[in-house]
Amino acid sequence: MKICIxxxxxxKNSIMDERFGRCQYFVIFDTETKEFKxxxxxGVTSAHGAGIAAGQQIVDEKVEVVITGHMGPNAMKVxxxxxxxxxxxxxxxxEEEIRLFxxxxxxxxxxxxxxxxxxxxxxxxxW
Amino acid sequence: xxxxxxxxxxxxxxxxxxxxxAKVMNWDYVDCDVEEPNGFxxxxxxVLKTKKVNVPIPKIxxxxxxxxxxxxxxxxxxxxxGTNTGIILFEKLCHSCGACxxxxxxxxxxxxxxxxxxxxxxxxxxxxxxxxVLDVGEPMAVPIxxxxxxxxxxxPTIIDCSPGSSCSVVSAIEGVDYAVLVxxxxxxxxxxxxxxxxxxxxxKIPFGVIINRAEEENDLITRYCxxxxxxxxxxxxxxxxxxxxYSQGKLLIEDEVFRKGFEEIGRKIEGVKRCN
Numbered sequence: 001m002k003i004c005i006x007x008x009x010x011x012k013n014s015i016m017d018e019r020f021g022r023c024q025y026f027v028i029f030d031t032e033t034k035e036f037k038x039x040x041x042x043g044v045t046s047a048h049g050a051g052i053a054a055g056q057q058i059v060d061e062k063v064e065v066v067i068t069g070h071m072g073p074n075a076m077k078v079x080x081x082x083x084x085x086x087x088x089x090x091x092x093x094x095e096e097e098i099r100l101f102x103x104x105x106x107x108x109x110x111x112x113x114x115x116x117x118x119x120x121x122x123x124x125x126x127w
Numbered sequence: 128x129x130x131x132x133x134x135x136x137x138x139x140x141x142x143x144x145x146x147x148x149a150k151v152m153n154w155d156y157v158d159c160d161v162e163e164p165n166g167f168x169x170x171x172x173x174v175l176k177t178k179k180v181n182v183p184i185p186k187i188x189x190x191x192x193x194x195x196x197x198x199x200x201x202x203x204x205x206x207x208x209g210t211n212t213g214i215i216l217f218e219k220l221c222h223s224c225g226a227c228x229x230x231x232x233x234x235x236x237x238x239x240x241x242x243x244x245x246x247x248x249x250x251x252x253x254x255x256x257x258x259x260v261l262d263v264g265e266p267m268a269v270p271i272x273x274x275x276x277x278x279x280x281x282x283p284t285i286i287d288c289s290p291g292s293s294c295s296v297v298s299a300i301e302g303v304d305y306a307v308l309v310x311x312x313x314x315x316x317x318x319x320x321x322x323x324x325x326x327x328x329x330x331k332i333p334f335g336v337i338i339n340r341a342e343e344e345n346d347l348i349t350r351y352c353x354x355x356x357x358x359x360x361x362x363x364x365x366x367x368x369x370x371x372x373y374s375q376g377k378l379l380i381e382d383e384v385f386r387k388g389f390e391e392i393g394r395k396i397e398g399v400k401r402c403n
Contacts, residue, residue, distance in 0.1 A: 048266075049205025049220045056199065074217055081210030099197045 010038035018069030020050030052076030135319030137290035158258035172249030191235035198227035
């Protein structure tokens with residue numbers, strides 16, 4: 001199974017990024033091979049539809065689980081279309097998040113949060 | 128002859144200038160600030176005709192779709208996503224380019240119409256008034272602005288733009304003969320005026336500046352215009368009377384002093400028209 005974490009860096013000890021569509025990197029961990037792989041987020045440079053571009057990338061990577069902080073409605077729709085489960089991470093290092101997930105300590109996110117979360121609107125939460 | 132009224136900064140008085148000038152000059156008025164069209168509050172036209180504005184979006188036939196994702200790859204706006212359960216359309220991101228329909232190898236994509244707003248056409252005494260109204264929640268104003276502009280006839284027309292210098296403003300001022308830049312004597316007013324000036328220069332549109340809420344003879348905007356050799360069309364005084372009339376939904380030209388000011392600006396613009 002492939003687990004993807006939105007990340008601020010490319011390493012397994014990088015810190016998780018709260019954002020999904022606008023995070024810098026995705027770190028993907030393969031539970032069978034125990035290998036880590038980092039990808040640049042295709043959504044981060046999109047003028048519009050960052051969550052959709054990011055979601056598409058994750059669907060194409062055949063990931064089964066995503067760990068992130070917040071997910072907007074469009075990205076959620078894409079991941080649900082790809083039957084991908086989304087879990088709420090705790091903002092810790094990538095390895096730590098994976099451990100927490102495997103121990104069943106992360107909560108599943110079934111409903112999208114507000115759109116444009118990561119665009120400097122944290123104080124308001126949404127537009 | 129078409130004149131666009133724009134500003135850079137919001138709330139400087141574009142609509143105040145546009146509506147009062149339209150009335151004193153007896154020009155047609157078109158409100159291209161489709162996200163918040165408020166010129167009709169002051170001109171109070173009888174709306175004689177309303178038409179819907181539609182944009183084409185793809186319609187995907189799931190029976191025919193082979194999930195090849197060619198449409199997803201071609202879409203430059205992330206309006207389509209391909210998952211193993213099928214193609215997902217995000218209609219608000221669609222720019223109606225039609226590329227997805229062209230690349231579909233099995234003709235599973237056809238176009239359908241989606242309404243994004245409307246255009247009102249009315250009459251206020253001798254002036255024809257039009258406005259675009261974008262539906263709440265719709266992100267793209269440009270299709271309405273383009274349709275609105277296609278309805279402008281040969282009569283001299285004032286185009287009231289949205290604030291800023293984004294696509295909406297660019298499409299509203301495209302092809303106009305002259306631009307009126309409205310600003311206020313504040314640091315923000317100057318900052319955003321500079322952006323508007325670089326936009327009209329880039330688009331090679333001749334322009335002049337109006338200072339609203341002017342208090343001093345030699346304020347920072349006046350100094351800037353002198354330094355840059357920008358034509359100052361006029362100043363609108365920072366006067367309580369203006370605020371009172373505005374708050375009652377009335378035109379400033381109901382006041383004699385303001386009327387004379389707008390007539391003077393109108394004459395200057397007519398001069399520009401003759402030069403053209």
